[in-house]
Amino acid sequence: MAIAIVIVLLVIGSLIFHYVSPWWFTPLASNWGAIDDTINITLWVTGIVFVLVNLFLAYVVFRFQYNKNRRAHYEPENTKLEGWLTAITAIGVAGMLAPGLFVWASFINVPQESDVIEVVGQQWHWSFRLPGNDGELGRTAIALISEKNPFGLDTKDSSGQDDILILSNEMHIPIDRPVKVLLRSKDVLHNFAVPQFRVKMDLVPGTVTYLWFKPTKIGRFEILCEELCGVAHYTMRGSVVVDSAEDYQTWLSEQQTFAQSMAVPLGDMEKGWELYAGCAGCHGAQGEGIKSLNAPRLAGMSSWYTKRQLAYFQKKIRGTDANDTSGQLMSQMSQLLADKAAINDVAFYINSLKPDEAAHSSTGDLSKGKQLFRSCSYCHGEKAEGNFFMNAPKLSGQHDWYLSQQLNNYKKGIRGNHPFDLYGSQMMLMSRLLHDEKAILDVVSYIGTLDKGLSK
Amino acid sequence: MTFFRELAEKPWLAENGPLALSVAQKETNQFPAKTALKFFLGVVTVLFFLFTITFLSRSQSNDFQALSGEPWLPFTDAYQLWINTGILLLAGICLQFAVFSLKKQQMNLFILLISCGCLFSCLFIFGQINVWQNLYQAGFALAENPANSYFYLLTGIHGLHLIGGVLALSYVVWQFWLKNNNKKLVDNLTLCTVYWHYLFVVWLFLFALLTGNTATYKTIAAFCGF
Amino acid sequence: MTQTTHTAIADQVDDSHHPKSFISKYVWSQDHKVIAIQYSITAIGVGLVALVLSGMMRLQLGFPDQFSFIDPSSYLQFVTMHGMIMVIYLLTALLLGGFGNYLIPLMIGARDMVFPYLNMLSYWTYLLSVIVLLASFFVTGGPTGAGWTLYPPQAVLNGTPGAENGIVFMLISLAIFIVAFTMGGLNYVTTILQARAKGMTLMRMPLTIWGIFVATILGLLAFPALLVSAIMMMFDKLVGTSFFMPAILSLGENIDHKGGSPILFQHLFWFFGHPEVYIVALPAFGMVSDVIATHARKNIFGYRMMVWAIVAIGGLSFVVWAHHMYVSGMNPYFGFFFATTTLIIAVPTAIKVYNWLLTLWQGNIHLTIPMLFAIGFIFTFTHGGLTGLMLGNVVVDLPLSDTYFVVAHFHMVMGVSPVMVLFAAIYHWFPKVTGKFLHTGLGKIHFWGTFLGTYAIYLPMHYLGFLGVPRRYFAMGTTDFIPESAQALNASITVSAIIVGVIQLVFIFNLIWSVFKGKKAGDNPWNATTLEWQTTKTPPVHGNWGPSLPVVHRWAYDYSVPGVKDDFIPQNVAPDQVIMIEKVEGAENVEGMESNQKGDNT
Known part of the structure; x- marks a missing residue:
């Protein structure tokens, strides 16, 4: 008895869910209205069958419940009835299939003028x-x-x-x-x-x-x-x-x-050296980075990455968040670089700098850090050496305080949140794997162990 | 077709009674391992069929270098494979005559023939391994080219099936040794022989397939609609 | 028609495998019933592992960033192992290795499988495959996270979890499983064809046997495709061939492959993968038919149509595989063919649903636990089948493929529905296997929790798919088109999933408790007609039938035959032994007259 009622309720419930649900296709933004139409046809046909079959099921279960005074009917088959049901099903199926095939034909044949x-x-x-x-x-x-x-x-x-x-x-x-x-x-x-x-x-x-x-x-x-x-x-x-x-x-x-x-030329070392004078105040003469000024290490950074970040700073894609004061400063400083060629030159020069090994003082759990770093290593490399093809900068050699600051920035959406920061959104998603300060400390400590012998 | 006639029966009707008894009777008289072997050969056929399909599809890519057709290619003159083919054929013939001799109770001849059958089978496998070595030394390593990969892979899998057959054959003979059940031995040995003949046909097919030249593959692939 | 020729195979109890010690009785047993139980326990055990894995996935999806033990790698590993275990190591093994093994000899009236030793070997090989599979959790890099479809190139490349060792273990395990299945499958097919009791014509076989029979044939013909793809992928991974590997980069590095075709793998995989759906579904169809007929006290409606539908579905299942690949980049013209064949397969499937309903119609329905699960199955299967029509219709698949709609669909049709039948079958046959009933009260809790819970999981999940939420995403993050509320939906799905998972513990408890303390059941507690209920000992002893084999006189569905005293006539009751109602008053049995004569004819 209960099962019959529940099935009726489930059918009604499904219908209500379908009609009040705010979760539906996003508004169409292309010519493929025909696909939506086919979906609607299919939905109607299948929906009707769903309702009919299950209401019938509920009715049968309700109507023919066990009764010791009654005997079940004996009927091995009814070819006529089965024939009719088969035919109706076949018609329903054809009704869904035919429009689908027409739309598919137009999907696979591309218009000439495309x-x-x-x-x-x-x-x-x-x-x-x-x-x-x-x-x-x-x-x-x-x-x-x-x-x-x-x-x-x-x-x-x-x-x-x-x-x-x-x-x-x-x-x-x-x-x-x-x-x-x-x-x-x-x-x-x-x-x-x-x-x-x-x-x-x-x-x-x-x-x-x-x-x-x-x-x-x-x-x-x-x-x-x-x-x-x-x-x-x-x-x-x-x-x-x-x-x-x-x-x-x-x-x-x-x-x-x-x-x-x-x-695009490789970059001019002379010009780069001249331009770098403006950076050296904060980032140090050898690009070694100065913690008290909140300036990260630049030496040895791949020029493609330096170029992208400088462009971001210039275009106010990075360093605009109110909580990122040093970023704001950098954004202003980057305006000193006049054009793409200047950025190219200074990035080339920075890449050539060879600093000493960074001193690491982080005391996180290295084995935990190693485990966490597994997710980072696919892009940034087993040794955090960076990978141009994965759009991943080098991390080894960077100061631990800077890495953890940036990871926090990504996590909080201070960095990478700008719609035109096309790679930052990825890092925002990934940074969420580090659930707390402890995890950040662990992974940064582990990265700190990776630059041995790697710094240029 | 009896299968389809049976499917049309109305089992709830009374007239099926006596008929039904006799139908079931007939089937159960068969030797069950024979049915199992039929299905097993079906499975193996599907296996090699699918390999063949992938082979034909793969043979149409640019980096595919067929193993025959030019003087420097190893199977333009495939005499070694022909020798192996002969050996496998001999193995099958020995087993076949072993069955005949067993039926006639010529036990000495039977033992001789069955030993020869096993011997030739092993010889075939060594022959194939020898082909591999020659191929490898001639610079046609496994991963160099898909045609090479397929050659090693398919001959290897064919060889494994033959080794499986030799093991099954040894088991059958061993069981005979233990129980001395002549009737059962004839039955089982007949199945082994069928399996050997089957593997021989598979080998002929693989031989033809793997030693074709580019033009042949083109034709086949075009015919199959790749 | 003498007994002797017939006994040649099935009646012969070979002394050599009569159990003598504990070990040969319960461990190295060649008795199909013991092997069936071994298969079932192993499958359920490994299935519980997969259930836990799904719970972990759901935790991440429902409450992202809350659980530090789940990272993207482990998430993908959970997804992969959950899928593979459920489809192959649980469902296939339990339905065919478990139920197939137990029911085939009993239902067709044989003493055992025709090759008992091979049968035992099949189980131990299966166990080996499970061990290899689970071992991959403990190797460097963990199990593979390539998705259960294992698509190359990513399955074997760095950048996918488990590319170091996990994938190799997975492929080896699959190959071993296929060997195990082939041994078992040859046995099932041969037994059904060769060892049927006297009078058991093909069309007198219960639908359970038909389902298992056709599914086994499908398995025998489809698993080689998986073996072929596994072997070739293993070569690509281990010796550097290029069967499936085109010229590509791997994490920016040029690797030494060229010319292979990833789509070729997909064709092979789905040439196995689609029949696999029916390898699971057909035995379920069969078993649910028998459960429905027995508990509704009515013959299965349209038996012939049901058999034909099983055979037709089996045949058609080999020509629909590419409907999994509409957006795979294969030749788009295939879409026309495969959409058509896919929708055609809906017709025999729909017929089966109609016939189950028409079997219930004018029945006398006992709402026992097996029957409840069977009714639940009809509901969930209808739902899953209909969404399948949407995905099969090639253009509707365009927006929906690779979204949660697909996940919801295949869980509904291939997860929940067969599992409903499995539960129905366990509650139905447990009394035969152990001699005890499962506890009804706990059974009710189990049924309602499972039935309502799974619907609460999968109905909303379809709507995530409509929204366009992609599957196999570790986290959705923020997007501009998915509303915040979708996360609430996800959380509610997770809660339901955990409830359903916990309810299964009730079931496990019920199983164990009932073995010892369950209410005693007689030989034939459900008053069923099929042969397995006619054994004189419960549980049946080794050799099943005592001194002489049963002789079959009728089809499997003589329920409520008009004019007969009982509302069922077992298959082995001779026509002259049928007890008629003394004097029929007349009126009520007019249309039953034809069959009524049956008793008198012979």
């Missing part, structure tokens, strides 16, 4: 490439990937020279133009998914896959990786910014082509 962009996935970042003026993407190969050529473009292929490279987690596309997204992976499987666009597809190393959509709303939409790609899978986020035609052109004009990126 723009092409390439999305490149790697553990655990996104980057993007546009075909440039010639409308053709250049050849690539995994073996060609280097710090200078992170996309692995073939320099011999002339169609690659004008390809526009966007080495960042953020991509812009113009509104109302169909876009064919080519998907390529440098390492493992990934999946390009933007919930508001409804479509998704895996990135498979060794082959190029695709999907297409037409954005219909201006705004910023989050890209999620939805195919398990290792430990930091959940931090592999990016964004697609849908711009008006004019905004898109403005953005596009600021991007570098492959040829331009190859032409």
